[in-house]
Amino acid sequence: MAGEPLAEESSTYEANVERWAAEHADEFVLIRGTEVAGFFATNEKALTESYKRFGIAPFFVKQVTPRGQAHFISRLTAPAPVT
Numbered sequence: 198m199a200g201e202p203l204a205e206e207s208s209t210y211e212a213n214v215e216r217w218a219a220e221h222a223d224e225f226v227l228i229r230g231t232e233v234a235g236f237f238a239t240n241e242k243a244l245t246e247s248y249k250r251f252g253i254a255p256f257f258v259k260q261v262t263p264r265g266q267a268h269f270i271s272r273l274t275a276p277a278p279v280t
Contacts, residue, residue, distance in 0.1 A: 205230055206257030218263040228257040236261070 201207075206228040213233070217226065225243040227234040229251055237243040243258045 203255060203257050206255075209233065210257065210259055214261060215263060217261050221261045222263070223260060225258055225260050228259075229254070 209228050209231050210226065217236075221236045224236040224238060225240050226236050227243045227247050229247075234250060234256075235243075235246060237246065240258060240260070247256045247258060
């Protein structure tokens with residue numbers, strides 16, 4: 198992961214996500230480097246705060262979801278028949 202954009206932020210998220218999930222599930226975390234700048238109810242609120250605090254510098258915003266959490270996906274159309 199070294200040398201990848203936002204590698205430090207991603208590592209910080211991965212190291213803490215399970216602990217955060219109990220208190221901040223479904224919120225959006227804002228991270229810059231190893232600094233956790235806060236948790237927000239919506240992605241838009243996290244982005245607004247990030248631009249206020251960090252300007253156009255790189256930052257990381259991600260929804261707090263525990264590993265292994267299932268996500269519901271539905272089809273909007275019926276699958277094509279197999280011929």
